[in-house]
Amino acid sequence: MTIKYQTERLILRPWREDDKPHFAAMNADARVMEFFPELKTREQSDQMIDECNRRLARDGFTFWAVDRKDNNEFTGFVGLNTFEANLPFCPCVEIGWRLAYAHWGHGFATEAARKCLSLAFTDFSLNKIVSFTTVANTRSRHVMEKIGMVDTGNNFLHPSIDEASGMREHCLYQAVSWIKP
Numbered sequence: 001m002t003i004k005y006q007t008e009r010l011i012l013r014p015w016r017e018d019d020k021p022h023f024a025a026m027n028a029d030a031r032v033m034e035f036f037p038e039l040k041t042r043e044q045s046d047q048m049i050d051e052c053n054r055r056l057a058r059d060g061f062t063f064w065a066v067d068r069k070d071n072n073e074f075t076g077f078v079g080l081n082t083f084e085a086n087l088p089f090c091p092c093v094e095i096g097w098r099l100a101y102a103h104w105g106h107g108f109a110t111e112a113a114r115k116c117l118s119l120a121f122t123d124f125s126l127n128k129i130v131s132f133t134t135v136a137n138t139r140s141r142h143v144m145e146k147i148g149m150v151d152t153g154n155n156f157l158h159p160s161i162d163e164a165s166g167m168r169e170h171c172l173y174q175a176v177s178w179i180k181p
């Protein structure tokens with residue numbers, strides 16, 4: 001059975017083959033990828049979609065594809081992801097988001113993220129969710145704050161990001177319970 005979730009304006013769903021060109025286009029957009037060390041190739045982008053669907057089958061959650069209800073357009077992803085790295089807070093489940101530039105500024109990331117954070121504590125019985133981003137990514141930090149996550153102050157150096165990028169230092173937010181903001 002294909003499980004979908006919804007909010008007032010959005011559908012969160014498994015990925016489809018026909019998302020691939022749209023996702024690749026946003027991953028090749030320098031505005032969307034400003035706080036990532038590099039743009040993604042079509043192949044890297046497609047691999048991420050395939051991996052998301054594998055994780056959905058394994059964990060029951062993933063970074064879901066997000067569509068707008070008003071026009072059925074694919075907007076990007078928001079969701080939950082198991083993160084494993086040689087870091088003190090791992091293994092853990094993170095909440096994350098990436099939307100195509102055309103869909104910024106409507107509150108969609110925050111709306112979908114609120115839904116995912118509540119699912120984490122209800123449907124998936126998780127007891128802690130983290131979120132992290134390079135320290136300069138204020139737009140993403142703002143989403144974290146709007147959904148009620150707290151900055152732990154425990155900044156860390158992301159192991160898979162090169163020092164030379166200037167993006168290695170990440171802030172770490174967490175939520176340990178769900179209170180509707």
Ligand SMILES: CC(C)(COP(=O)(O)OP(=O)(O)OC[C@H]1O[C@@H](n2cnc3c(N)ncnc32)[C@H](O)[C@@H]1OP(=O)(O)O)[C@@H](O)C(=O)NCCC(=O)NCCS
Pocket residue numbers: 031032033035096097098099100103104105106107108109110111132133134137139140142143146
């Ligand atoms: C991070 C990212 C998802 C944020 O997107 P966004 O559209 O700015 O975020 P939101 O969904 O919170 O919407 C923000 C604005 O929409 C506006 N808005 C318009 N209509 C709205 C509505 N109905 N409800 C809420 N906000 C609305 C508000 O002005 C809001 O800004 P404010 O909270 O400062 O007032 C987006 O910038 C992105 O995809 N960035 C690239 C990827 C990335 O960096 N991901 C994180 C890496 S860890």
